Amino acid sequence: MSDIVPPEVRPKPAVPAKPPNVGAPSPSSPFPPQGPGVGAGGIGAQPPSAIPVPIGSHTTSHAGNHGVGQGVGHSVGHGVGHGVGHAAVHAPPHSGGSTLLGYIGIDTIIEQMRKKTMKTGFDFNIMVVGHSGLGKSTLVNTLFKSQVSRKTAGWSRDEKIPKTVEIKSVSHVIEEGGVKMKLTVVDTPGFGDQINNDNCWEPISKYINEQFEKFLKEEVNITRKKRIPDTRVHCCLYFIPPTGHSLRQLDVEFMKRLSHSANIIPVIAKSDTMTIEERQEFKQRVRKELEMNGIEFYPQKEFDDDMEDKSDNDKIRETMPFAVVGSDKEYQVNSKRVLGRKTPWGIIEVENPNHCEFAQLRDFLIRSHLQDLKEVTHNIHYETYRAKRLNANGGLHPITSNDTQESNL
Numbered sequence: 033m034s035d036i037v038p039p040e041v042r043p044k045p046a047v048p049a050k051p052p053n054v055g056a057p058s059p060s061s062p063f064p065p066q067g068p069g070v071g072a073g074g075i076g077a078q079p080p081s082a083i084p085v086p087i088g089s090h091t092t093s094h095a096g097n098h099g100v101g102q103g104v105g106h107s108v109g110h111g112v113g114h115g116v117g118h119a120a121v122h123a124p125p126h127s128g129g130s131t132l133l134g135y136i137g138i139d140t141i142i143e144q145m146r147k148k149t150m151k152t153g154f155d156f157n158i159m160v161v162g163h164s165g166l167g168k169s170t171l172v173n174t175l176f177k178s179q180v181s182r183k184t185a186g187w188s189r190d191e192k193i194p195k196t197v198e199i200k201s202v203s204h205v206i207e208e209g210g211v212k213m214k215l216t217v218v219d220t221p222g223f224g225d226q227i228n229n230d231n232c233w234e235p236i237s238k239y240i241n242e243q244f245e246k247f248l249k250e251e252v253n254i255t256r257k258k259r260i261p262d263t264r265v266h267c268c269l270y271f272i273p274p275t276g277h278s279l280r281q282l283d284v285e286f287m288k289r290l291s292h293s294a295n296i297i298p299v300i301a302k303s304d305t306m307t308i309e310e311r312q313e314f315k316q317r318v319r320k321e322l323e324m325n326g327i328e329f330y331p332q333k334e335f336d337d338d339m340e341d342k343s344d345n346d347k348i349r350e351t352m353p354f355a356v357v358g359s360d361k362e363y364q365v366n367s368k369r370v371l372g373r374k375t376p377w378g379i380i381e382v383e384n385p386n387h388c389e390f391a392q393l394r395d396f397l398i399r400s401h402l403q404d405l406k407e408v409t410h411n412i413h414y415e416t417y418r419a420k421r422l423n424a425n426g427g428l429h430p431i432t433s434n435d436t437q438e439s440n441l
Contacts, residue, residue, distance in 0.1 A: 162271025171358030
């Protein structure tokens, strides 16, 4: 009989218990040995019994509590590793370090500006120029969907036709969505209605310069107002008669003389009197004549800030002059109420792009370029007037009899 014992029943040698050492690598571990303090902030080098665990209380960090629990239940290495994993996820955002992390709120300046401007409100002054019967007042009322312009349905018997151009302005406060805007409509009755229309643009040019002068006087005062009332003309809608031929000499002279002091926007009034082909040919002819005479209308090419603005403004310049139709009467079309003009062959819908270009004019004038119209008026036209005015007086504003404070200096 042999004394050889099969491996299945051979007794295993007793292995003395060793104290757990986290830093020592296990035989199956592919990681190199770590020094004391490596992993979980240095607590991995201590045995589980050395880690204080308060009884009946929760630790401040979910990661530490979970790590200690796992370490006591299984092994210190597993507990520390599990705790480190949770610490990376659940660490408080303000723990240690001087790096600013998270949301600061610089973009709230836009909301601050919005609240401030909504409190003060806006000013917008629009001038309409053209001879009687072109629907100037009706178009302005249609633009703002309110009776903001004076009602002119022709001259009555008791009312005399003005011999010269008169300037009449009507101001209203319009509120929409909490935004208040003081709208001033400046009408020019009598323009182009006379037999002799020589220099009929002079009262209009004088009015525009008077508003510049009024703003300049307020600006140069020593004790000026916190918010200077703005009565300057921000936009001038010039109504071209739908002749279908070419511009009149009066149209050319007016736009040539006033294009450097106001934002001129030419429109073809009552364009429903022309066919689509006649309208397109007339628009092309008007653009060509404006270019030949060196007339710049808004938006000017030199005022394009970047390529995006240039692309958008090029499309607008190709569409101008806008062929528009105005109406303040509503009609029933396909179970909905629309603004339009009723004819024997149908209803011309004012806001339908297939019928006229009123919608493009409204979007351009109010929704996309209203603020730019105000900025160009202030930064270009007003600054040009201001420089000429101050240079003509040696750089000093003339003192009037009413300016008593300035006369003592």
